[in-house]
Amino acid sequence: MLTGAGISAESGVPTFRDADGLWEGHRVEDVATPEAYDLKPTTVHRFYDARRAALLLVEPNQAHHALARLEESFGEQLLVVTQNIDDLHERAGSSRVLHMHGELNSALCRGCRQRSPWTSDLVDHPPCPRCGVSELRPDVVWFGEIPYEMERIHHALLRADLFVSIGTSGAVYPAAGFVQAAASYGARTLELNLQPSEGTDFFAEARHGPAGELVPAWVESLLSR
Numbered sequence: 001m002l003t004g005a006g007i008s009a010e011s012g013v014p015t016f017r018d019a020d021g022l023w024e025g026h027r028v029e030d031v032a033t034p035e036a037y038d039l040k041p042t043t044v045h046r047f048y049d050a051r052r053a054a055l056l057l058v059e060p061n062q063a064h065h066a067l068a069r070l071e072e073s074f075g076e077q078l079l080v081v082t083q084n085i086d087d088l089h090e091r092a093g094s095s096r097v098l099h100m101h102g103e104l105n106s107a108l109c110r111g112c113r114q115r116s117p118w119t120s121d122l123v124d125h126p127p128c129p130r131c132g133v134s135e136l137r138p139d140v141v142w143f144g145e146i147p148y149e150m151e152r153i154h155h156a157l158l159r160a161d162l163f164v165s166i167g168t169s170g171a172v173y174p175a176a177g178f179v180q181a182a183a184s185y186g187a188r189t190l191e192l193n194l195q196p197s198e199g200t201d202f203f204a205e206a207r208h209g210p211a212g213e214l215v216p217a218w219v220e221s222l223l224s225r
């Protein structure tokens with residue numbers, strides 16, 4: 001299972017590419033690159049601090065809850081790989097979640113390279129809880145950086161019987177290439193997205209509509225078999 005911003009849209013978390021390529025008024029490249037952070041750390045911190053604070057105001061939706069129900073039945077056979085940096089899968093009850101693009105509720109120290117759970121602001125340069133150096137940055141994978149967990153993801157793609165992609169535009173690699181990898185290793189592939197994604201033709205089957213409706217319906221059909 002691969003999820004993207006579209007699964008959290010109905011919770012009120014804005015997607016990246018649905019409003020003229022703008023992300024809450026910022027161009028993605030103005031806030032989501034290491035270069036942007038080097039040039040304007042305060043802007044980048046404020047942006048992610050605001051998003052971290054906004055997480056407290058949103059709740060998981062029916063799509064997150066449906067995937068948590070699926071895990072209850074499928075256990076270790078189900079893995080959610082998400083590009084999202086929110087914590088809505090976990091708050092819905094999913095426990096097997098890999099955040100390939102990092103997490104808002106985590107900070108990465110540029111001094112000791114350790115990741116620490118983090119739920120408050122970073123803009124005032126707080127010290128790293130591990131090494132004490134005031135070099136914490138958002139623990140988010142920016143453009144040009146290597147996503148987390150690629151080895152485990154590759155292993156899961158190799159073994160998958162079914163690969164489902166939910167709420168992602170298929171515009172950003174390596175996630176956009178997972179469907180072809182899974183299919184080449186023998187998985188059945190299904191897209192659940194508001195509209196055809198850039199990679200929609202790579203899927204054996206595609207259903208289009210809001211995730212809050214499509215995902216629960218698909219999960220119920222799977223569980224009632």
Ligand code: APR
Pocket residue numbers: 003004005006007009010015016017018028032083084101141166167168169170171172192193194195196197209210211212
């Ligand atoms: N239900 C289902 N799909 C939806 C919904 C919805 N309610 N609302 C929007 N979508 C779809 C859009 O049609 C779009 O195809 O979700 C997709 C969101 O695409 P993006 O905004 O590009 O988000 P995502 O694919 O997760 O972006 C990938 O890009 O900027 C980077 O690192 C960032 O993780 C992010 C990555």
